[in-house]
Amino acid sequence: MGSYGNLARRALETEMPIMVKMQELLRGATNAVSLAQGVVHWQPPKQALEKVKELVWEPSVSRYGADEGLPELREALKKKLHHENNLQKSSVMVTAGANQAFVNLVLTLCDAGDSVVMFAPYYFNAFMSFQMTGITNILVGPHDPITLHPDADWLEKILSETKPTPKLVTVVNPGNPSGTYIPDPLLKRISDLCLKAGSWLVVDNTYEYFMYDGLKHSCLEGNHIVNVFSFSKAYGMMGWRVGYIAYPSEVEGFAAQLLKVQDNIPICASIISQYLALHSLEMGPEWVTERVQSLVKNRDIVLEALSPLGEGSVKGGEGAIYLWAKLPDGHTNDVEVVHWLALRHGVAVIPGSACGSPGNLRISFGGLTENDCKAAAEKLKRGLEELVRDGLV
Secondary structure (H helix, E strand, O other), X not given: OOOHHHOOHHHHOOOOOHHHHHHHHHHOOOOOEEOOOOOOOOOOOHHHHHHHHOOOOOHHHHOOOOOOOOHHHHHHHHHHHHHHHOOOOEEEEEEOOHHHHHHHHHHXXXXXXXXXXXXXXXXXXXXXXXXHOOOOEEEEEOEOOOOOOEOHHHHHHHHXXXXXXXXXXXXXXXXXXXXXXXOHHHHHHHHHHHHHHOOEEEEEOOOOOOEOOOOOOOOOOOOOEEEEEEOOOOOOOHHHOOEEEEEEXXXXXXXXHHHHHHHHOOOOOOHHHHHHHHHHHOOOHHHHHHHHHOXXXXXXXXXXXXXXXXXXXXXXXXXXXXXEEEOOOOOOOHHHHHHHHHHHHOEEOEEHHHHOOOOEEEEEOOOOOHHHHXXXXXXXXXXXXXXXXXXXX
């Protein structure tokens, strides 16, 4: 007979996924709407869906494919990386989503017991990936209180003083959960600090196309840098699970070690999903950016709903699909506030404590059409007005 004590400690000590908790919460709420999960409201391109529909009976779709991805998709991605991201010396591996790409990299680059660096507010799944793989020394750095940018001065101190030197530093750009874009000079400084210290820099570019107010996304390349990308948000392919890793071609042995990990997790990403990714790429980035710009209205709607929190309480929203909001003084228990908003006011958001920053909320404005977003925002605003006026009643 088994027991709780016989379960793996690394699993037991890993945070429960916040989205699982939110799904459970929403099942107990009446007519609740979600501004919680990081999704978009559109589906993949219709033309791409029509093409893959015809592949269902193709025998190769039901067989294993190359571990590193369909050759034609990898070739298309290399061209995309060259032209759109200015990554000229990177190889590509296709994965079952960006989360699996990140796990691949942690298993390839880090050993249990290594120290790693991330910045709060952090992406909760990245934190869990470290925990699940036995990395117990997770050094969480601060952000600038005004911009939410990673504190590079702190990073310089940590990389120089921590022994052994942290193996890996990771950032999401633009940010999840903050929606904050890391400016090029700051990203370059972070990269230079990692290079000098001998640390890997892993940049999650899932929201590369989600940029607003004239801002432009860019990537860095180097033999110490790995870039992660995703089809999930850009092409509305959340359930199809396709992401990819752009890793330095010149690092000897990198590809071989990645393949070991890949073969023991998915073997290969879903074949039909990879074909959908390939045909979606054919639509060009304009297909994505047109839809992304429609989210500006959603962002404004949610910003207005957050106004009861007061001036200076809401940050982010420069990129990605998120706003980051500080709760009023005296309401540091953000989990309690999130439950109250869901059960009393019928609207779900993410507690900042899941991202290493208690007393805050993450609000996603990407998952609803404009009309539905207005309805959700009305609920959120009523809830926050009551919270500020009367507290948790």
